[in-house]
Amino acid sequence: MPRRLTRTLRRWLYIGHRWIGIITCLFFAMWFVSGVVMMYVAFPGLSEKERLAALPDMAWEKVRLSPDAAMAAAGAKTFPRDLRLQMLDDEPVYRLTGWDGQRQTISASDGHGIDGVTLDRALAVARHYPGAADVQSIEMVERDQWSVTARYDPFRPLYQIALNDAAGTRLYVSSRTGEIVLDTSATERVWNWLGSIPHWIYPTVLRKDNALWRQVILWLSGICLVVAVSGIWIGILRVRLRRRYSGGRVTPYRGWMAWHHVTGLFAGVFVLTWMFSGWLSVNPGEVFSSRGPSREMLQRYAGHDAPTVAAVVAVTPSSRAVEARFVWLGGAPLMLLANRQGRKLPSIP
Known part of the structure; x- marks a missing residue:
């Protein structure tokens, strides 16, 4: 029973990471590209x-x-x-x-x-x-x-x-x-329609309700954090440094999946810290004191x-x-x- 339960949980871990990751990776791509735009064009404001x-x-x-x-x-x-x-x-x-x-x-x-x-x-x-x-x-x-x-x-x-x-x-x-x-x-x-608005998920209909906007950001980034953590954990479970796979490979995957596996072990740490810092910037649970x-x-x-x-x-x-x-x-x-x-x-x- 313990072994069967472990296999079932691992199987759902793989399935969950794959399909939720397909959806959330679109958000990651959007955040990366819009972040580059924000480096050069700031959100309108009066200096x-x-x-x-x-x-x-x-x-x-x-x-x-x-x-x-x-x-x-x-x-x-x-x-x-x-x-x-x-x-x-x-x-x-x-x-x-x-x-x-x-x-x-x-x-x-x-x-x-x-x-x-x-x-x-x-x-x-x-x-x-x-x-x-x-x-x-x-x-x-x-x-x-x-x-x-x-x-x-x-x-x-x-x-x-x-x-x-x-x-x-x-x-x-x-x-x-x-x-x-x-x-x-x-x-x-x-x-800004290619920069700050998609990066912050800033459409007026959502942003005008600050409490709702914060919850959307917290939950969305929270799910992305879970995907990143699960990906790193799967990468560790599937890599073999001693008892390697056929051909001396450290990963069971081939082609793009192999690149995703190996580079994800390192890039995943960057993505995780990047997402976690953004998640904290919204001040979840009001745990941080007010600014100023x-x-x-x-x-x-x-x-x-x-x-x-x-x-x-x-x-x-x-x-x-x-x-x-x-x-x-x-x-x-x-x-x-x-x-x-x-x-x-x-x-x-």
């Missing part, structure tokens, strides 16, 4: 340099509100996670991000809150983007293939605007805050928690700043100025 390049020069003479007054107008009880001063087309505004992720926009001219922008204003914002030619509204989207992730939730719905430039650039402008949150080019949109520092860590680093900066905005005409960020560092207030080229200069308010 810090692109974000700053699309901001107008700061109109310091229009700033009437101090950072403290802006926080008071926003009803802040503690110093926000992020506090910035920048232009919304021709109007200076303070942008506050709370520790709960909520975003508020306060006019730096008169202190009124801005909770939405019109299409005309969104088009005016888009005209400041470098290379913008004849900007044109395409549609308002709640979620599409390029804005599918949760990071854009605080900004939805989004105006999709075409720049009609040589690169075929499309901007996504928040209808809530008036910020440019994403840009895509024609090249990115085409190549906690609120308590950041507040200890700042050395300050009250909604105050105790400062007046410093006018620095020579800097041609497009943004001022207000922070606390070790109990001291600091204003960081950024220009359109991305250079940042500290200034003590």
